[in-house]
Amino acid sequence: MTDAGTPRGVWCAALTPLSPGGGIDTPRLAAHVKRLFAAGVDGIALFGTTGEGQSFALRERRAALDALLAAGIEPRRVLVGTGCAALPETIELTGHAVGCGCAGALVLPPFFFKEVSDDGVFASYARVVDGVGDDSLRVYLYHIPQVTGVPLSADVVARLAAAYPRVIAGIKDSSCDLGHEQAFLRRFPNLDIFVGFELHLPAAIAAGGVGTICGIANLYPRTLRRLFDARDDAARQGELARIGRLVALLDRHSLMPAFKAIQAALTADEGWLAVREPLVALDAAGRRALLDGLAATGLDAARDAAGPY
Amino acid sequence: MTDAGTPRGVWCAALTPLSPGGGIDTPRLAAHVKRLFAAGVDGIALFGTTGEGQSFALRERRAALDALLAAGIEPRRVLVGTGCAALPETIELTGHAVGCGCAGALVLPPFFFKEVSDDGVFASYARVVDGVGDDSLRVYLYHIPQVTGVPLSADVVARLAAAYPRVIAGIKDSSCDLGHEQAFLRRFPNLDIFVGFELHLPAAIAAGGVGTICGIANLYPRTLRRLFDARDDAARQGELARIGRLVALLDRHSLMPAFKAIQAALTADEGWLAVREPLVALDAAGRRALLDGLAATGLDAARDAAGPY
Numbered sequence: 001m002t003d004a005g006t007p008r009g010v011w012c013a014a015l016t017p018l019s020p021g022g023g024i025d026t027p028r029l030a031a032h033v034k035r036l037f038a039a040g041v042d043g044i045a046l047f048g049t050t051g052e053g054q055s056f057a058l059r060e061r062r063a064a065l066d067a068l069l070a071a072g073i074e075p076r077r078v079l080v081g082t083g084c085a086a087l088p089e090t091i092e093l094t095g096h097a098v099g100c101g102c103a104g105a106l107v108l109p110p111f112f113f114k115e116v117s118d119d120g121v122f123a124s125y126a127r128v129v130d131g132v133g134d135d136s137l138r139v140y141l142y143h144i145p146q147v148t149g150v151p152l153s154a155d156v157v158a159r160l161a162a163a164y165p166r167v168i169a170g171i172k173d174s175s176c177d178l179g180h181e182q183a184f185l186r187r188f189p190n191l192d193i194f195v196g197f198e199l200h201l202p203a204a205i206a207a208g209g210v211g212t213i214c215g216i217a218n219l220y221p222r223t224l225r226r227l228f229d230a231r232d233d234a235a236r237q238g239e240l241a242r243i244g245r246l247v248a249l250l251d252r253h254s255l256m257p258a259f260k261a262i263q264a265a266l267t268a269d270e271g272w273l274a275v276r277e278p279l280v281a282l283d284a285a286g287r288r289a290l291l292d293g294l295a296a297t298g299l300d301a302a303r304d305a306a307g308p309y
Numbered sequence: 310m311t312d313a314g315t316p317r318g319v320w321c322a323a324l325t326p327l328s329p330g331g332g333i334d335t336p337r338l339a340a341h342v343k344r345l346f347a348a349g350v351d352g353i354a355l356f357g358t359t360g361e362g363q364s365f366a367l368r369e370r371r372a373a374l375d376a377l378l379a380a381g382i383e384p385r386r387v388l389v390g391t392g393c394a395a396l397p398e399t400i401e402l403t404g405h406a407v408g409c410g411c412a413g414a415l416v417l418p419p420f421f422f423k424e425v426s427d428d429g430v431f432a433s434y435a436r437v438v439d440g441v442g443d444d445s446l447r448v449y450l451y452h453i454p455q456v457t458g459v460p461l462s463a464d465v466v467a468r469l470a471a472a473y474p475r476v477i478a479g480i481k482d483s484s485c486d487l488g489h490e491q492a493f494l495r496r497f498p499n500l501d502i503f504v505g506f507e508l509h510l511p512a513a514i515a516a517g518g519v520g521t522i523c524g525i526a527n528l529y530p531r532t533l534r535r536l537f538d539a540r541d542d543a544a545r546q547g548e549l550a551r552i553g554r555l556v557a558l559l560d561r562h563s564l565m566p567a568f569k570a571i572q573a574a575l576t577a578d579e580g581w582l583a584v585r586e587p588l589v590a591l592d593a594a595g596r597r598a599l600l601d602g603l604a605a606t607g608l609d610a611a612r613d614a615a616g617p618y
Binding site: 054055056057058060084085086087088089092109110111112113114115116117119120121123124127146147148149150254276277278279280 | 364366369393394395396397398401419421423425426428430432433455456457458563585586587588589
C-alpha cells in the first residue's frame with residue numbers, strides 16, 4: 001500500500017490565518033507553510049480541525065487551496081480536509097483536491113447526525129469515493145469522535161479498506177486514546193496511520209504508525225521533527241517532557257484560540273489571534289496566563305519554532 | 310413581538326423526498342406540502358433535522374426552496390432551516406430565505422466544534438444577523454443539543470434578544486425536555502416558542518408557547534391539528550395517548566428512516582423510503598416491525614393522515 005512518496009513523518013495540521021475582514025489570509029498561510037517546510041515539516045493538512053476547516057465555506061476552501069498551490073507549495077505535500085456535513089460538498093472538495101494533485105484527502109464522516117450506524121458511515125464514504133470517481137484519489141479516514149460524535153469503528157474501516165483497497169490509504173486517529181490507536185495499528189498494518197496526539201507519536205511509530213498530523217507542529221516544528229527522528233530514548237523523553245508541559249498548558253484554554261495566541265507571540269504578529277466564530281479569541285488575561293506558562297515548558301522560540309515571518 | 314400573521318400553531322418539519330438519482334424530488338415535496346396544508350397544517354419548516362437539511366448542499370437547499378415557491382407554496386407559510394457548519398453559508402441561505410419572503414429562518418448554531426462558549430454562540434448569531442443585514446429577517450433560534458452538541462443557554466438567548474429585539478423572533482426548543490421548555494417559556498414571554506416534541510404541545514401552549522414544529526405532522530397532520538385545537542381535556546388526552554404510542558414505536562427505530570417508512574406506507578409510494586447518507590433506510594424486517602406496530606397505535610390513515618398523493 002505504501003509507495004515511495006506517500007505521506008509519512010511530521011505533518012502539520014495547519015492553522016488558518018484570517019485577514020482583518022475575517023476571510024482567509026492566503027498570503028500569510030502560504031508564508032506559514034513555507035516556514036514550516038523550512039523548519040523540517042514533511043507536509044501539511046489543510047482544513048483539519050486545528051485549521052477550523054469546517055468553519056469555512058466551500059468556496060473559501062477551494063480558493064485557499066488554489067492560492068496555496070499558486071504560491072508554490074507542492075501539492076504532494078498537502079493533505080486536504082474535505083469533509084462536510086453534506087456529501088455533495090465533500091465530493092466537490094475531494095474532487096478538487098485530487099484535481100490539484102494533492103497527496104490525499106482527509107475525510108471526516110458527515111457530522112451532523114449522531115448515532116450513525118456502521119452501514120451509514122460505510123455508505124457515506126462509498127458515496128464520496130464513487131462520486132469522485134478518480135483512481136488517483138487517496139482517502140485518509142479521519143477519526144475524531146470527541147468532535148464529530150461519529151466514531152469510525154474498526155469494522156467499518158475494514159469494510160472500506162476491503163471495498164476500496166487502493167483508495168483508502170490510511171487513517172488519522174485523533175482519538176487521543178493510545179489503546180485505540182494501538183488497536184487500529186494492530187488491525188490495519190496495511191494502512192498508513194497517523195496519530196493526532198503528539199505525545200503518542202513514539203509509541204505509534206514503534207507499533208507501525210507512519211507519523212503524526214498535529215497542531216503543535218505549527219508552533220514548534222523543530223521539536224516534532226526531533227521527536228520523530230530521535231533514535232535515542234533519552235533525547236526522545238526530553239522532547240516528550242517539553243511537549244507534555246505544553247499539552248497540559250493548552251488543556252487549560254480553548255485549543256485553537258490558544259494555538260493562535262502562541263503563534264501570534266512567537267511571530268510577534270497579532271494578526272494571528274483571529275479565529276472564526278463559533279470560536280472566540282483568548283482575552284488579554286487568558287493570553288497572559290498562557291504566555292506566562294509557556295516559559296516554563298522549556299520550549300524555546302529561537303531553537304524550536306519556525307521563526308518570525 | 311407577535312404580529313398578526315407570524316407563525317403559530319401546527320408547523321410540520323417537512324420530510325425531504327428523494328428522486329431515484331438521490332437528489333431532492335421537488336415536485337413530490339411540493340405535493341406533500343400542499344397535502345399537509347389541505348389537512349390543516351399551518352406551515353412547514355423546510356430543512357430542519359427531520360428534513361435532513363444538513364445533508365444537502367447549499368445549492369440543493371436554495372434550488373429546493375425556489376422550486377417549492379414556484380410550485381405555489383406561500384412563502385409566509387415556510388420557515389427555512391438555514392444553519393450550516395460554516396457561517397458564510399448560513400448567511401447566504403438565510404439571506405436567500407429572506408429574499409424569498411419566507412416567514413423566517415430556523416437557525417442552528419455552527420455545529421462542528423463542541424464546548425462552544427456562550428460568547429461564541431452569541432458571536433455566531435450576531436455574525437448571521439449582521440451579515441444578512443435585512444430588517445425583515447426573523448430568526449428562530451434552534452435548540453437541539455442532543456444532535457448539535459451545542460446547547461443555546463438561556464443567557465445567550467437573552468443576550469441575542471436584547472441585542473436584536475426585532476430580528477430574534479422565537480425559539481424552536483427540540484430538547485424534548487419539558488422542564489427546559491417551561492424554563493424558556495417562563496424566561497422569554499416575548500419570544501415565540503415552538504416545541505419539537507409533540508407530546509409536550511399542550512403543556513407548552515398552557516405556558517405561553519405558540520405551537521409545535523414537529524415531524525409527526527408529516528404523517529398524521531390531522532391528529533396534530535386536533536391536539537392543538539382541543540378545548541376539552543378528554544379529547545386532548547386521547548390524541549396524546551395515540552401520539553405517545555407512535556413515539557414509543559419510533560423510539561425503537563432510526564427516526565428519519567422510520568418517518569419515511571411510515572410515509573411510504575401511508576401513501577403507498579415506496580419512493581418515500583430513500584434517505585440520504587449517513588442515514589440508512591430501514592431494512593425489510595425493520596419496516597415490517599414498524600408497520601405491525603403502527604396498527605396498535607390507534608392512529609388511522611383514513612382519518613388522521615394527509616392522504617395519498
